[in-house]
Amino acid sequence: MSLPRHRLTLRVNGEEQELLVESRRLLLDALRDDLGLTGTKRGCEEGVCGACTVLVDGRHVRSCLLLALQVRDRAVTTIEGLAGDGALHPIQAAFIRAGALQCGYCTPGFIMTTKALLDARAALTEAEVREALSGNICRCTGYAHIVEAILALTEDTKR
Amino acid sequence: MSAAAGRGKLTVVGQSLPMLGAHDKVSGRALYVSDLKLPHMLHAKILRSPYPHARIVHIDAERARRLRGVKVVLTGADTPRPIGAIGAHKDEHILAVDKVRHVGEEVVAVAAVDENTALDALELIRVDYEELPAVFDPEEALGPGAPAVHASGNLVREIRIDRGDVDAGFASAAVVHEATYQTQPQYHAPMEPTGAVATIDASGRLTVWAAVQSIHRNQLRLADALGLPTSRVRVIQPHMGGSFGGKLGEDSTHYIAARLALACGRPVRLLNTRLEDFLGVRARMAARIRLKMGVDPAGRITAKETWIHGDNGAYCGLSPEVILVIAARLDSLYRHRNVRTLARLVYTNNPPSGAFRGFGNPQMAFALESHLDVLAEQLGMDPLELRRRNSVQPGDTTIHGWSIGSCELSKCYEETAKRIGGPLRRRPRAPADGAPVAEGRRRGIGIAVAMHVSGARQAADWDGSNVVVKLTPDGRAVIICGEGDIGQGGPTALTQIAAETLGIPPDHVTVTPADTETTPFCFGPMASRLTLVAGNAVIKAAEGARRQLLSIAGQLLEASPEDLTIAGGAIHVVGAPDRRVTIAQACTAHIFRRDGEDIFARGTYDAPSVVADRKTYLGNVSAAYSFAVQAVEVEVDVETGVVRIIRIVAADDVGTPVNPRAVEGQIHGAIAQGVGYALFEGFALENGRLLNGNLADYPVATAASMPTPETVLVDGWEPNGPFGAKGGSEAPISPTAAAIANAIYDAVGVRITSLPITPDKILRALRERGGRRDA
Numbered sequence: 001m002s003l004p005r006h007r008l009t010l011r012v013n014g015e016e017q018e019l020l021v022e023s024r025r026l027l028l029d030a031l032r033d034d035l036g037l038t039g040t041k042r043g044c045e046e047g048v049c050g051a052c053t054v055l056v057d058g059r060h061v062r063s064c065l066l067l068a069l070q071v072r073d074r075a076v077t078t079i080e081g082l083a084g085d086g087a088l089h090p091i092q093a094a095f096i097r098a099g100a101l102q103c104g105y106c107t108p109g110f111i112m113t114t115k116a117l118l119d120a121r122a123a124l125t126e127a128e129v130r131e132a133l134s135g136n137i138c139r140c141t142g143y144a145h146i147v148e149a150i151l152a153l154t155e156d157t158k159r
Numbered sequence: 160m161s162a163a164a165g166r167g168k169l170t171v172v173g174q175s176l177p178m179l180g181a182h183d184k185v186s187g188r189a190l191y192v193s194d195l196k197l198p199h200m201l202h203a204k205i206l207r208s209p210y211p212h213a214r215i216v217h218i219d220a221e222r223a224r225r226l227r228g229v230k231v232v233l234t235g236a237d238t239p240r241p242i243g244a245i246g247a248h249k250d251e252h253i254l255a256v257d258k259v260r261h262v263g264e265e266v267v268a269v270a271a272v273d274e275n276t277a278l279d280a281l282e283l284i285r286v287d288y289e290e291l292p293a294v295f296d297p298e299e300a301l302g303p304g305a306p307a308v309h310a311s312g313n314l315v316r317e318i319r320i321d322r323g324d325v326d327a328g329f330a331s332a333a334v335v336h337e338a339t340y341q342t343q344p345q346y347h348a349p350m351e352p353t354g355a356v357a358t359i360d361a362s363g364r365l366t367v368w369a370a371v372q373s374i375h376r377n378q379l380r381l382a383d384a385l386g387l388p389t390s391r392v393r394v395i396q397p398h399m400g401g402s403f404g405g406k407l408g409e410d411s412t413h414y415i416a417a418r419l420a421l422a423c424g425r426p427v428r429l430l431n432t433r434l435e436d437f438l439g440v441r442a443r444m445a446a447r448i449r450l451k452m453g454v455d456p457a458g459r460i461t462a463k464e465t466w467i468h469g470d471n472g473a474y475c476g477l478s479p480e481v482i483l484v485i486a487a488r489l490d491s492l493y494r495h496r497n498v499r500t501l502a503r504l505v506y507t508n509n510p511p512s513g514a515f516r517g518f519g520n521p522q523m524a525f526a527l528e529s530h531l532d533v534l535a536e537q538l539g540m541d542p543l544e545l546r547r548r549n550s551v552q553p554g555d556t557t558i559h560g561w562s563i564g565s566c567e568l569s570k571c572y573e574e575t576a577k578r579i580g581g582p583l584r585r586r587p588r589a590p591a592d593g594a595p596v597a598e599g600r601r602r603g604i605g606i607a608v609a610m611h612v613s614g615a616r617q618a619a620d621w622d623g624s625n626v627v628v629k630l631t632p633d634g635r636a637v638i639i640c641g642e643g644d645i646g647q648g649g650p651t652a653l654t655q656i657a658a659e660t661l662g663i664p665p666d667h668v669t670v671t672p673a674d675t676e677t678t679p680f681c682f683g684p685m686a687s688r689l690t691l692v693a694g695n696a697v698i699k700a701a702e703g704a705r706r707q708l709l710s711i712a713g714q715l716l717e718a719s720p721e722d723l724t725i726a727g728g729a730i731h732v733v734g735a736p737d738r739r740v741t742i743a744q745a746c747t748a749h750i751f752r753r754d755g756e757d758i759f760a761r762g763t764y765d766a767p768s769v770v771a772d773r774k775t776y777l778g779n780v781s782a783a784y785s786f787a788v789q790a791v792e793v794e795v796d797v798e799t800g801v802v803r804i805i806r807i808v809a810a811d812d813v814g815t816p817v818n819p820r821a822v823e824g825q826i827h828g829a830i831a832q833g834v835g836y837a838l839f840e841g842f843a844l845e846n847g848r849l850l851n852g853n854l855a856d857y858p859v860a861t862a863a864s865m866p867t868p869e870t871v872l873v874d875g876w877e878p879n880g881p882f883g884a885k886g887g888s889e890a891p892i893s894p895t896a897a898a899i900a901n902a903i904y905d906a907v908g909v910r911i912t913s914l915p916i917t918p919d920k921i922l923r924a925l926r927e928r929g930g931r932r933d934a
Contacts, residue, residue, distance in 0.1 A: 002275075032194075037187070038187070038190070038193075038194035039186070039187015039188065040187070041191070041193075041350070041351070041400070042193065042352075043350045043351070043352075043433070043854075044433050044853065044854040044855075045432060045433055046433075046853060046854075046855060048853070048854040048855045049350060049854050051350055078187065079185075079186065079187035080186070080187050080188075082186075083186070088182070088185070088186070092185040092186060095181075095185050096177045096178075096181045096182065096185055097177070098820075099175065099177070099178065099820040099821060099823075099824050101178070101181060101184050101185065102178070102401075102646045102647060102648060102824060102828065103349070103350065103351070103398075103399060103400045103401040103402075103645070103646025103647075104180070104181075104183075104184025104185075104189050104398065104400070104646065105191060105349075105350040105351045105398075105400030105401060105646075106350045106400075107184050107185055108185075108187045111185060129862070130862040130863045131862075131863055133861070133862035133863075134861040134862055134863040136861075136862075137348075137350065137854065137859060137861060138350070138862075139347075139348050139349055139350055139401050139403070139828070139831075139832070139859060140350075140401055140646055140647070140824070140828045141824055141827055141828050141831075142824075142826075142827030142828045142829075142830055142831035142860070142865070142868070143827070143831065143860075143861075143862040143865075143867075144823075144824075144827040144867040144868065145820070145823075145824055145827065146862070147862060147867065148867075
C-alpha cells in the first residue's frame with residue numbers, strides 16, 4: 001500500500017538533495033535506497049547496534065530511528081562524505097592501520113561515531129573511548145583494535 | 160619444495176599488513192548483499208510458523224496472490240524436494256511441507272514489487288494449523304510417548320565410544336568427581352543479517368549472490384534442492400558482514416530467493432530482518448553434559464566417562480557433525496587412556512541448531528575445563544599444573560588416533576602463568592594488580608585450555624583446496640580462488656603466502672571474488688582450514704607460476720632458470736644484477752610470442768588426514784591442531800552477582816602467525832564471543848518461542864564489557880603448514896567460558912555449571928551455600 005509522498009530537501013555530504021518520500025520513510029532507507037549511499041548499514045533496526053550511524057548537523061544519530069522528514073533542511077554526513085575525492089580521513093586511515101575492522105559491516109558506523117567523539121573532545125582515556133563506543137556493536141574484533149585506533153588519534157595518549 | 164615451504168627468512172609472511180579490501184570497507188564502498196540491486200528486482204518476505212509443532216491443514220493465499228504488486232506466492236507444495244546440509248540428514252524443505260516443527264519455520268514466501276507490498280501480502284495469507292503436542296527437552300524427547308518431531312523418531316544420532324578400561328581407571332583414581340553441565344543456544348549475531356539476491360537469465364540459468372560461507376558447497380546444495388544441474392546454478396559471494404558459522408547455508412534464505420526467482424523469472428532480493436535472522440540461523444547447540452572423571456594422586460587422569468544430550472532442534476543442519484565434536488574432540492587435548500562416551504543428538508521442537516565458531520568445542524570445553532578445576536582442588540593441586548601433567552605433546556597419537564604435530568602448550572602455559580601472576584591455586588586473593596577492591600567485591604582468577612583442528616576431514620574423503628595463480632602482463636599476481644572471505648581476512652593471508660613464494664610485494668597480489676563460475680572447487684572458510692589448506696595450495700600454484708616466470712626470463716636473458724633470482728620487481732642472473740628483465744617484461748613476453756599464454760599455474764592440496772572411522776571414530780582428522788590457553792581475572796559483586804572482567808590473558812599456538820595483527824584480531828573477537836557465551840548470551844525460549852530475538856534483549860559484548868585481552872602468539876612451527884602456519888580463529892573461543900567460571904569460583908566459592916552465568920545464578924548459589932563467603 002503506498003502512502004502520500006512529501007517533498008524533502010536536505011543537504012547530504014555537502015550536496016543539496018530533493019526527495020519525495022512517504023512520511024514513514026526512515027532516514028536510513030532514504031540514504032540507502034533513494035540516494036544510493038549504501039555505506040550506511042542496517043543492523044538491528046531499533047537503534048541498538050549503531051551500524052546506521054550518520055552525522056546530522058555534526059551530531060551522531062542512528063538513521064534507523066529517524067524519519068527522513070525529521071532532517072528537513074539539515075546537513076547529513078555519511079561515511080561516503082567523510083573524506084573528499086578518494087582520500088582517506090585520518091580516522092579511516094587509523095582504522096586500517098590498527099586492523100580495527102574485519103567484516104567491515106559495522107565499520108562506517110564506528111567511524112561516524114568516532115568522528116563525532118573526536119570533534120567533541122580531542123583527549124580521551126581508554127575508559128572514555130570504551131564508554132563512548134558502547135552504542136556501536138562489532139561482533140568481529142572484540143573492540144581492542146578499534147579502541148587502539150581511536151586512542152592513537154587522541155592527544156592525551158601521546159603525552 | 161614440499162607443500163610446507165621452508166623455514167628460511169620470511170619477509171612477507173609474519174608481517175601485520177592491512178586487510179584486503181580495508182580501504183573499501185572504511186569508505187563505505189564495500190558491497191554486501193543488502194547493497195545489491197538489479198533492474199526489475201522484486202522483494203521477498205516470508206510467512207513463518209507461529210507454532211512449535213503443528214500440522215498445516217490448509218493454506219489460503221489467494222487474496223495475497225491477487226494483491227496488486229504481488230508477483231509470486233510459494234508454499235511447500237512448490238518445494239517438494241528434501242534439503243539438508245548433510246546428505247544423510249535431509250530432513251527439511253525450502254518451505255514447510257505438511258508440518259511445521261519450530262516457531263519461525265518458513266511456510267509461505269512472497270515476492271512483490273517492494274517490501275511493503277510483500278509485507279501486506281503476508282497479512283492476507285491464511286494458514287490453518289492443527290497444533291500438535293510438542294517437546295522441548297532432548298531427554299524428554301527420548302522418553303516413552305514423547306511427541307515424534309519427525310516420523311523417523313527423535314534420536315538423530317547416537318555416538319558410543321569405549322576405549323581402554325574405564326571402570327579400572329575409576330577404581331585406580333584418588334579422586335573421582337561427577338557433575339552435569341548445561342549450555343545454551345548461542346546466536347552468531349553477525350552485524351549483517353542473512354540475505355540473498357537471485358536472478359535467472361533468458362535460458363533459466365540461475366545466479367545467486369548469497370551471504371554464504373562456502374559458495375561451491377552451496378552451489379551443489381542449491382542445484383540439488385531445485386532439481387537443476389550444477390552448471391545451471393552460479394553462486395557469488397559479495398562482501399560478508401560476519402558469519403561465524405551462521406552463514407554456512409544451513410538456513411533456507413538463499414534457497415527461497417532462488418526458488419522465487421525461478422518461479423517468476425525476475426530478480427528477487429530476500430533480506431532477513433534481525434528477528435528473522437535469529438529465527439532462521441542455526442544457533443550453537445545446547446548441550447547437557449554429564450561428566451565423570453578420575454585422577455590419580457599424581458594428577459594423571461585415570462578415566463573419563465561422558466553422557467551427552469544435544470538439543471538438535473527441529474532440523475539437522477550440521478548438528479550431526481557438531482555432536483561428534485562435542486563427544487570426542489577435546490579428548491585429544493589430554494593424554495587419556497580410558498574414555499567412555501555416550502552422546503545422543505535429539506530432535507525437539509526448539510529452533511534448529513548448527514555450526515558456530517568452535518563447532519562443539521565451546522560446549523565441551525566449558526564442562527571439561529570446569530571439571531578439571533574441581534578435580535585439582537580436590538587433589539590439592541594447582542589447576543594449571545594438573546593440566547600440564549596431562550596435556551598432549553608433539554608427536555603424540557591421542558586416544559582417538561590423532562597425530563599431534565606441532566604443539567606448544569607448554570609455552571602457552573608458561574606465558575599465561577607469567578602474565579596473569581599466578582599461582583592459580585585457590586587462596587584468599589588480592590587483586591593481581593594490587594588495586595584496592597571495593598567493599599562487597601571479590602577477585603578471582605581462572606584458567607582454561609582448548610584446541611581446534613586446522614581443517615577437518617569429515618563427510619567426504621577430501622579436505623583440499625584448488626587455486627590458480629595468474630600473473631598479469633604488468634607483473635602482478637591474481638589468486639583465482641573460491642574460498643571467499645567471511646570477514647576474517649583469510650584471503651589477505653593467502654596474498655602474503657603468494658607474495659612470499661613469488662618474491663614480489665604483497666600489494667602486487669590480489670584475490671578474485673568468490674564465484675563458482677570462475678574459481679575451482681573448494682570448501683570455503685570453515686573448521687579453521689583456510690590458512691593451512693588453501694595456503695598450501697597457494698604455495699604450489701605460486702611455485703608453478705614462479706617456474707614459468709624463471710623459464711621465460713631464462714630465455715630472454717639466455718641463462719639457465721636455476722641461475723636466476725627474483726628481487727626488486729625484476730629477475731636477474733645471480734651475481735650479475737645488470738642481466739635482468741622486469742617481472743612485467745617477462746610476463747608480457749610469456750604471452751606475446753608464438754603459442755604464448757598467460758603465466759598461469761594451478762595448485763592443489765589435500766591435507767594428510769583421514770576420515771575418522773564411522774564406527775570407531777578413530778583417525779587423524781586434521782593436518783594440524785591449534786591450542787589456546789586463557790586466564791581471566793574477574794571481580795564479583797556479592798551483593799548483586801554482577802561479574803566484571805578485569806583482565807584476560809590469552810596465549811595461542813597458531814604456528815607461524817601469517818599476519819600477527821589479524822591473528823590477534825581473531826583472538827580478540829573469539830574471546831568477546833566467549834565472554835558473551837559465559838556471562839550473558841543465550842536464547843530465552845518459552846515452549847520453543849524465542850523471547851529475545853533482538854539485539855537489545857539478546858546482549859552481545861560491547862566495548863565496555865571487557866578489557867583488551869593480553870595476547871601472546873607463542874613461537875611455533877607447524878610442519879604441515881604453509882611457512883609453519885596453522886589455523887587460529889576458533890581455538891580461542893572455546894576456553895573463555897570455563898576460564899570465567901573458574902575465576903568466579905575462585906572469587907566467591909560457588910561453582911556455576913550452567914551457561915550463561917547470570918547474576919541471579921551467582922546470588923542463588925551464594926544463598927544456597929549459606930550467605931556470603933570470603934574467599
